[in-house]
Amino acid sequence: MHRKLLIVGAAAALLILGRFALRPTEAATPNASAAASGDCDRACLNGFVDNYLAALVAHGPSKLPLAKNVRYTENGQTLKLGDGMWGVANGLGDYKLYFDDPQGGQVGFMGVIKENDHPQITALRLKIEKGKISEIEAIIARSGGPNSQGKPEGLVDKPIFSEAVPPAERRSRSEMISIANSYFEGLNQATGKITPFDPNCQRIENGNITANNPNGRGIAKLSCGAQFDTGFSPFIKVRAAPDRRFPVVDEERGLVYAIIEFDHAGTVREIKETDGTILHVPPPFDTPYTFLIGELFKIQNGKIMRVEAVLLPVPFRMPSGWAK
């Protein structure tokens, strides 16, 4: 029983999405937004990511086109460019996942970055304004040290994330955000009824398949929706806006990238699942701590097909450094 909850908890922590981060002004004035982002399309945005990663492993941030007030956070901490992973990154893994939002001038990346040769799962967000990088937000699920989480060897290419969604099966930006947000609301309300999961939805968290895992045990074997249906999640509180952010919306590929915190206060000691089963909440969910999560949703035909997350445990209620 403990095992079951642990896996679910990790899965929940890894799962995340949200609704209100879309800037209404940008949504309403795409032309102005495109101009602000310097008309940087998918190839252009991905180029910024590739240049960034090349500069990172060369320990050379000065080679990048940086805005004057560029800001860098790593796992929620504001660092100077050159510090943190900039000092130790010395290679890239094969796993690379890009998501692009030309309208918002933002691009995201999930992949493996080597720190002193040690592979680490990383989620990256860049904001591009007038051809320069103005915001850099890295979430790195470091393995092999304190708060170890990552399993980089578990990351294999999943073509669905880079496939374009046929125009008839796309949804508007606001609908996509609303769908991703319903994932977090489903957790908060401990129900599978309000989240449109595809029956084959699978979730990967830090390289571990934590939903719809054919080789998994307990709850990891269940699909995303079936997990939510159990009502397992009352010990998780997904933080609300402004902490719940949806900074990258890739309409063409049906991707929404959310950055979010799951707070576990440790006060919920017992859960009554939908079928009446009583679960005693085991460690570590009996002490206060938070997961900082970067979570990517693949949405097609209005359904969540895949969820992929990078997360790490951080001090309870730690902010991301970006909520406004």
Place this chain on the structure above:
Amino acid sequence: MRRRLLLGISATLILGTIAGRSVAAQEASDYDPNVSYDCDRTCLNGFADQALAAFVAHDPSRLPLAKEVKYTENGQVLRLGDGLWGIVTAVGNYKIYADDPQAGQVMFMGVLQENGAPVILNLRLKVELKRITEIEAVVARKEAGSFARPENLVQPNPIFAETVAPAERRSRQNMIAIANSYFSAIEKGHASYVPFDKDCNRIESGVQTTNNPNPNQGTSNTVLGLGCADQIKTGQFQADSLIRDRRFLVVDEERGLVLVGTFFDHDATLRSYKLTDGRTVQQTRTAPWTWQIAELFKIKDGKIMRIEAIVNAVPYGMKSGW
């Protein structure tokens, strides 16, 4: 307001100068010449004990709080009632206090139970006009990434509660300088002079990290077997790249105690380094990491006698919230 004033006045009349009961004291116009606004050691420790009782009762509202009271737990600003307040079930017997009546600050270090599991707490309160204005908690739990051993903390060393003979005391600034020299010597392994007593010993999160009779702890590294001074002289601490945001929070001149809040950053760029005996140490950690530390020094006759600290793994570069 009338009701509050009346309550305050009656409380003051009934309880005199008992910590926290002079409810009227916060209102600037409510100065009462019959009330002492000083808070000595007994008074400060009373505030700490009240706070611990309030944790167990899950009820911060019973505390004499200033309007603008601020609470942090492991560097994060929380609302009172959140975090520890929701889950502390008992206070253990391991208790160390340090008091700074001049600055209105008090420290408690000890063991609590959270949902039945022992944790180590360093608690700092700032008390102004008999009201709590600041609460800072650093909690070390037995969890992934933590080496905390709260179960090892059974009886505090009595030296922390001993009064230092007046001739063996040092001024506040000298005490701060002595504590600071410890961090300066560790940072980048500079091994500069630190006035250690020859019997100096250190406990970190319940683990004896100097003069440990079982120093290898399963590794070939025997540095924990050395004394405070010899350990620094080996050059072991070169990977401590920055000891940052040092705050000297509580200075207890009478007992020779200094509480420091700080962060040990390790940028992980130094991959190997030479010890003073010529051996080369390979750094095994690959990623940058930070320890959040609350560290208490016992200083007597200008020498560091004991160090007791709480150490937490936190995201690299994290700030204290203060």
